[in-house]
Amino acid sequence: MTDLRPILLVEDNPRDLELTLAALAKCNLANEIVIARDGAEALDYLHCRNGFSDRQPGDPAVVLLDLKLPKIDGLEVLEQVKQDPQRRQIPVVMLTSSREERDLVRSYELGVNAFVVKPVNFNEFHEAIQDLGMFWAILNEPPPYLQAGR
């Protein structure tokens, strides 16, 4: 990954935040990591408004988006990004605790670029985070219609 644009990490749970940051740190990524603690803040960053009005312009290299978020949840953030002609090119990776199929289906309907179920195993999680530089990594869940027999 040579893109030095920042990575936007949207995560409300401090432990998940810390663990994700630890994993990202191990990847030796040069990108700046911007943190938003809820959906509204994430959108503020993307739109350079409120607390982010004086940030350096430009889209993040990728948005790592938790699904369950205060104020505006992950799916809604995803929807707004993907329906915004100026921002729909930004890759969005859904990071979620849940294996709920409907979350998965809904995310793909909204145009998510990857969907990662956070594994309990930290090493797997670590790998997943590492692979996030390249999309469509091992733990990406393919769209439901590509799954066996469906």
Next chain:
Amino acid sequence: MERRGGLPVTAADLDLCAGEPIRIPGSIQPHGALLVLDPDSGHLLQASANAATFLGGGAQIWAARLAAATGLQPVDGYLTIADDGRALLLTGQRTAQGLILELEEAGGGADAAQRQLRRFLDRVEDIDTVAEIAAAAAAEVRVLTGFHRVLAYRFDADGHGTVIAEDGDGTLPSYLDLRFPASDIPAQARELYRVNRLRIIPDAGYSPVPIEPALSPLDGRPLDLGGCGLRSVSPIHLEYMRNMGTWSSMSVSLVVDGRLWGLVSCHHGAPRRVDPRVRATCEFLGRVVSQQIGARVRSAQSQRRIALKRIESGLLVPLARVEGLAEGLIAHPGLWMALTGAEGAAILLDGEVTSVGRVPPADAIRRLGAWLRQGREDPIFATSCLSTQLPEAGQYAENGSGVIVAAISGLHDDAIFWFRPEVVETVRWAGERSKEEPGSDGRIHPRRSFAQWKEQVRGCAIPWMDAEIESARDFRNAIVDFVLRRAEERAALTEELQRTNKELESFSYSVSHDLRAPFRHIVGYAELLRQRETALDEKSQHYLASIVDAAMAAGRLVDDLLRFSHLGRTSLHAARIDMDKLVAEVRRAVEHEHPGRDIEWRIGRLPAAWGDAGLLRQVLLNLVGNAVKYTRDRNPAVITIAGRADERETEYKVSDNGVGFDMAYVGKLFGVFQRLHRAEEFEGTGIGLALSKRIIERHGGRIDADGTLGVGATFCFALPRHR
């Protein structure tokens, strides 16, 4: 004007053929005289030609006398004395054509008749049945009048008559139990009988006395004699009477609830006068008998109602307990039919006909249900002659002439039916006893009437009583309530279930998000700690590893539980599955999880399955995974996968030579959290087989296991074939 049948000699009925001007014959019978006075001036307008001779004095003189006596007001049973000392009974009625006065000679016997009537009145109170009252009335009228034969008729709802009682001295033939068609008495005659309660023809050989002038000076029309007892009758009727040998006749109407219920009909083999006051007594007797019959009919109806109510509750109680209406009814065929006094009953539900007793064919019942829905608002339909309204019903008249239908759905043809057979079969043939018929021309006799009655009642059943129709209505209302209540209960239950399901769903949704997170955190921090502290001693390393293992196990448990609960909520996506391919793929996945194992795979040709590939993959992963897991001490492990198919199902078997299990615990094998091994022996959450069983059962299939401890286990599941 041709008379079609022969109600035997009811006075004055033969002149009542439809269309005949029965009220304006222009003449009277000669046993009295008639005067018509101007109601204002008292001037004589019209008079019968016999007035002067009958009264013994000029009609004008009598007119003045009677105008003074009556004050030109209507009178009833006013006695006046003629110049020669005869007592004359005067009846006067006001009409648009003037005050019509009828005078008739009053003889003796009136007081005796009054005494006789009193005795009858005392007695009739104690008589229970309608038939006995009718018999008593016939006998009483005969005592009062001395006629040779007195009959009591009863008319049914369609106007057909039955002789229900008779009293006679044998001079004239017995007509008891004979039936006569409604056509014997045309509608306008019935109406006249209803209003005018007594008619008499003292002498069938009389010469009519003209009224002069023929037209009323007031309106220029023939005088209306509809209310007059002296009214002359049709010469053809008189001819019939003579032919029948009945030279005199009288009839008294029995009117119940405003309807012509029956007649007391008297005949004599010779001319016979009945004193007007005795006739008045008979008419009064007729009114009393009518009231008594009315009371008995109403009491019978209410008794019937009570009995039917009892039947209804006897039927409703068990119905409330069973699931299906048709099943409930068919379980009580006797009560079902008794509810309306039917001989057959049926229920039409969603096009399905369930029936008991004598009923039309199922197709006919379906068509009847559809026919009834057309433009009918009352949910109850009742007829005793279905074929007159629905011609095709003639084909099944023998079972379905009478029908009550209770529609029980506003949307469908669903209905309950009660049937009665054609009445001809159910009626006693009563004509046999009178073989020799009077009458020279053969045009009129009871046998012919009976044949004609049969013709007219073809396709008709015994009419339904009001109480029976009401019983059907009550039952229908109860059923509809009951059906509706059932539907509502089901809807409420469904709603409740949906609510619970939704709760469960959001519960498991939260669980899936929130319950996994802490385990993830535990593992994550433990790993971070291990990576950071490179100098941990062995014991500390073991503790850390245990923390990670425990949290990972808990995480797996959550995942498995979620998968298990998920299964109830997700729908099956069934399709044809190439099981050879699926098993090969599962084998690779399992081998990948257990690297370095020496396994001898014996995989046969497997029939294709019909099911949800994703779910069946989980089953196979589980069964094959178990086989690999429980053979870890075997070298080599032998795992056999085989399949077979018959016309009903496809079956798959996964066998191993592993540790097996004790068949004593086979029942626990498929339970959630049921484990037959200690945790340190074999890892696992105890959900896998429960999940597999649930998946197979959702496919409508079955799964079972067979094992011997230390020898191996075989798991077998079967799936129904696609139809």
